[in-house]
Amino acid sequence: MEDARLETHPDLMDPEWRKRAEREARLGAKKDRKRQRKQRPRRRFRMTRRVVVGLFVIGTVALLGATAVVMHQMRGSADPGPQPPKAAPVLTGVDLDRPFDRTPAANWREGTAGITVPAGQAVGGFSAQEVDAAYRKVTEAISAARLGSRALRDHDGSELLALLAPNERARLEAMLTSAPTVEKGSYLTLLGSNRLLPARPRMTGFLTAKAGRKGELIVHASYVTAYAFDVRPGDARSPVDIVPFVRDEEDYVLRKAPFAKGDAGLSLGASSGFTSRMACDAIKTGILAPQYADKDRPLVGPPVADEVAAYDPTKPLPSLDTCR
Incomplete structure (x- = not known):
């Protein structure tokens, strides 16, 4: 094989x-x-x-x-991101929601909260408690005269009259319930056709107390009130056109025994005042109106440098007439 x-x-x-x-x-x-x-x-x-x-x-x-990241970061560095809307321009030149801005009253408090009231201390024959009560009574009288709606709107002084001693009430009743006059305007703030904005008037000032005659306590009130008026577009160029100032130096007298019952209580003593940034034609009739209400009258008054002192209750009252 x-x-x-x-x-x-x-x-x-x-x-x-x-x-x-x-x-x-x-x-x-x-x-x-x-x-x-x-x-x-x-x-x-x-x-x-x-x-x-x-x-x-x-x-x-x-x-x-x-x-892309770098470009985003570069855009981010140049663009701060979403911003709140800018405020709309105010056609009248003033901010009616914040009317006291850029005026001497910008930092004042509303109403009588702006008036400094010291703690009550015994003065003369008045105890600390009686002095405290006197301060409260004077504060009520200031509110009735300078802030009360009856006085401002209706030219009615009944709210102030109700706080006065019987004899003092009888002495002033006819004048405080009559038509507006310059004398009445020295006791009450009276408004005409120009109306206030909703913003409450602002105040600054203080109270002090001293002994008077036997049975008398004198409370001195040194204060300034600023009022913000409404305005039509184009009628005001700056806040000073709508915010007049009323400065008062007033003595309030509280009496008790040995004074008679008719004199016991609150009476109005010596006073002086100064009004500025208001309408001159209106103030000559006892009415407070904003400066813009005087169409053809330029303001004549203290220079701007003196306005801080003019509205400082610790300084002497200005002697210039702002409506000459």
């Missing part, structure tokens, strides 16, 4: 053929290695190009993103 095994093939058994086959195999292997070496750089180049392209794309995206 013929031997079919590969290792016993006649060619394989020939030494010369085996040497030639081995040499050709080695040469073939070398050629394969050369082909592999030549092919590897091409594969490596293709891979590197894809990586470079990928890195370029990624880098470009990152650069664009970074640029």
Whole structure:
């Protein structure tokens, strides 16, 4: 039987053929290695190009993103972001919601809260409690005369009259319930056709007490009141056109025994005053009106530098006539 095994093939058994086959195999292997070496750089180049392209794309995206961030930050540094709406221009030149701004009364308190009332101390024959009660009575009288709606709106002095001693009430009743006059205007603030804004009048001042005759206590009130008037568009150019000031130096006299019953209580003593930034035509009739109500009359009065002193209750009353 013929031997079919590969290792016993006649060619394989020939030494010369085996040497030639081995040499050709080695040469073939070398050629394969050369082909592999030549092919590897091409594969490596293709891979590197894809990586470079990928890195370029990624880098470009990152650069664009970074640029966007920088641009956003740059915009942020120049633009502070959403801002509250700016105030609308005031056509009249004044802010009717804040009429006392840019006037001497800007920091004063509303009403009689602006009047400093000291703690009661015994004075003469009046105890500390009686002095406290006198301060309260005087504060009520100031409120009735300068802030009360009956006086301001109706020219009615009945609210002040109700606080007075019987004989003092009888003395002043006819004048305080009559039509407006300059004399009546010295006791009460009276308004004409010009109406106040809703803003409550502002005040500054103080009270002091001293002994009078036996059974008398004199409370001195030194204070200023500022009123804010409504205005039509175009009638006022600045806050001083709508805010007049009334300064008062007043003595209030409280009496008790040995005074008679008719004189016991509150009476009105000596007083003086000063009004500024008002309409001159109106004040000559006892009426307080804003300065803009005088259409053709320029203001004549203390220079601006003196206005701080003019409205300071601790300083002497100005002597200039603002309506000459």
